[in-house]
Amino acid sequence: MIVKPTTIEGVYEIYPRVFEDERGYFLESFQLEKLREQGIDVPFVQDNQSFSKKGVLRGLHLQLPPYEQDKLIGVVWGSVIDVVVDVRPGSPTFGRWEAFRLDAREHKRLFVPKGMAHGFVTLEDTVFVYKCSEYYHPEAEGGIVWNDPALAIDWGTASPIVSAKDQQLPTFEEFCEKLLPKIKEFYAL
Structure with a gap:
């Protein structure tokens, strides 16, 4: 498993080791000990799965304190x-x-820490999975x-299904005017 930091602190791309042959493939989509070795030590409590047709955009969503969620996501x-x-x-990013x-095809996962708004747009019919903390x-x-x-997010499409x-x-x-003060108050910032 290879874990790579991104330009946003705390967000990581995770590349599992994939074993392929003429029968198909095998990979570990989640392995707590290997994530802990990379500093990602999160107790996941819920798995979610969604199906979306091509062109569907879901988001940008997040759970507010005290119910914020770390997520481990993939397709x-x-x-x-x-x-x-x-x-x-207070985040630098x-x-x-x-x-x-x-x-x-690539099987890459993404670790998304608490405090991130998250969304996706499907490029084809897609089954999306994520673990939540x-x-x-x-x-x-x-x-x-x-x-x-x-x-000004570039979603790659101007007319998604939302x-x-x-x-x-x-x-x-x-969001910053209405919800950020509540978040700051919760954390006594």
């Missing part, structure tokens, strides 16, 4: 452009986003609208 079928946005108060291609709490839902002009709920998410500026 088991299909491909996505995956995006994380750093919304951690606050407000920065980074995009990653995840697909069922905290249970889902609907009252702690937060997010940022996918097409915020201040963030749920009505995700279309209603606040802009990054609105």
Whole structure:
């Protein structure tokens, strides 16, 4: 397993060792001890899986304190452009986003720490999986609208299929005005 840091502190690309032959392949999609060796020591408590048709965009989502989630994400079928946005108060990369291609051919995983808004757009029909370090709490839902002009995220498409709920998410500026003070208060920043 190879773990590579990204430009956003705490976000890591994880490349599992894949054993392939004429029958197919085998890989370890999660191995706690190997992640701990790289400084990722997270008690995951919930696994989630979604199926999305080509062109669907989900996000940008996050769980607010005290129910923030670390996530270990990947694709088991299909491909996505995956995006994380750093919304951690005081972070040197606050407000920065980074995009990653995840697909069922390369098998790369992404570790996304607490304090990141997260979303993805499918490049084909896709099964997306992720482990979470905290249970889902609907009252702690937060997010940022996918097409915020201040963030100017390049999703690779101008007209994705986005749920009505995700279309209603606040802009990054609105998120900072309304939710960031609550996050700072929780952490006594």
